[in-house]
Amino acid sequence: MGKIVALTGNDAAGTAMIQIRPDVVAAFPITPQTELMHKFAEAVADGDVDTEFVSVESEHSAMSAAIGASAAGARVMTATAANGFALMWEVVYIAASYRLPIVMTLVNRALSGPINIHCDHSDSMGGRDAGWIQLHSENSQEVYDNLIQGVKIAENRDVLLPVMVTSDGFILSHTLERMEILDNQGVQDFVGENHPQHTLLDVDHPITFGPLDLPDYYFEHKRQQVLAMEKAKGVILEVGREFKKLSGRDYWLFEEYQMEGAERAIVALGSTAGTVKETVDALREKGEKVGLIKLRVFRPFPKEELVEALKGIKALVVLDRSNSFGGFGGPLFTEIRSTLYGSGLSFEVLNYIYGLGGRNISLKEIEGVYSDLKEVIETSKVKERINYLGVRE
């Protein structure tokens, strides 16, 4: 079935793309995404894939070309990071509103300025309202698996939304990890053929993409995007079940790690979940009732499921690797606290903003977060609701 290999996150994403064999890839180089595109360009140059590789002159044009190609009926993939994603912002929204199933790897990197090439989630969080499904990855394996599932989720007739798969810059993208890859045929059979209903190349049935949409219709079209997001949740679960049959690996909306009987929990995204797991294991050995929820699907946001999973918790910390300047905590915190309000659950929720610009987070710091939670439970007092972890004050 699978083959055990050692790959970096970028090679894992590149391998997934090569096995998916998209019709068109349009991309522009940006650190730390570059090696992903190198790997794919080599496959094109060697004839391993017969993809049209459009080496565009900017990320804005990368997404613009992806939109054109997808509207023409092609299966399209791309990849970017940080400033590249910010440059394509305008058309990121357009891809979603035209209901084009483009799949993109976002190698998470801090947005400028000051310029910084290392990991945080300011880029993906900035795109949270763009109408893209967001699948977050803890390791190279998940980057690979999420990309393969992403194609099938995006192209589902009930969904038809673009999918973003994240990969923490350098932490995953440049780190060699043991993982399992599927055989080419298995991936091909899993993603199947793309059968778009309406395409620009169907010249006998001309259609217009992207008309001017005024107050008499625009709102309804936005509402349809909302409904597609709602339907996506079921499709993500269904694709996850199918993927398990192929790979043996479980994928759900989030992963509950040691949540049974947990009184203190952390919610985290991406590679930091691995560090939290280590801490949880160590604390569990000491008999502490701690657990982790690793969110995989950030859009659509699994609100009901999270409420269910957090029953029995006495205090919660949300880790945010991005900031909302002048807002009430990081974006993940805001969303989770809002989800809990009125849910019948009442426990304190704290926010720890960490790791901006690639600042490492240590086991010790996470342990500190769990002990802060202990104090909150014991004293019923919250000293600081919004905390900054690992920063020099």
Next chain:
Amino acid sequence: MALSLKELSQRRDLLSGGHRACAGCAGSTVIRQALLAADVPVVAGCSTGCMEVVTTIYPYTAWRVPFIHNAFENVAATISGVEAAYRALKRQGKIDREIKFIAFGGDGGTYDIGIQALSGAMERGHDMLYICYDNEAYMNTGIQRSGATPHGAATSTSPAGKKIPGKREFRKDLTSVMAAHDIPYVAQAVPSHWRDFMGKVQKALSVNGPSFINVLAPCPRGWRFKDKDSMEMARLAVETCFWPLYEVEKGTWKLTYKPKEKRPITDWIGRQGRFRHLMKEENKHVIDELQANVDYKWEQILKRCEG
């Protein structure tokens, strides 16, 4: 294929009537002529601007060919993607039709905000024709100056004020910039010389690779002339040598029409309200500057075309 009016009149207009362009709009004429000239099925794109706005108000569309509008600056990149998809799907045997691709953009979307995407698409060699309908300002947003607005013209962001008499800069020679990309075919045209323009469209579509045609599209609202005079304004731009008709085929420059007698620039600008302030005594020097620039550019073209 030789273009005859009789034959053309029997072809189906691929941009339907009933769209919301202003009376006398030459932009829509440019699109109609371009689509009629194509002998094979065409997929079109258009940047944000007048033509996109007036032809596609949901749930209506005037386009009888497959059409995509994406954003302001990216029609060249968007059509790059469509063409790349076509090549991929054709190679896989999923499409067997011959299809051509045309990107339309106004001067704002082409000279200014879209020049990066345009330059990139041309450099990459996509088999596509880019047609700029150049009405010499951002007409859709209310007549603001662009890189294509002529020297001295009054626009809402280069108004004819007490101190500054209209646009101070000269226009960008985009057609030459595109010729410098060494693409197989580049041309300049006007809708009044329809046979010349449509022949150029056919040539452009017949080459394998990127091509670019810059078409002057007089705008009655923005230029301030009577809407019945659009074609006359295009003709006068050619007769004054403000807008020479030429083509650059594989690097060889050729005039496709040479006025018998070069008329003074005042014959053209004197008919347009946007230049009215130049007729005041204190602004006459602007006319001289404009004329000198036209003369210089015309000599340049003649040298390139006639050696």
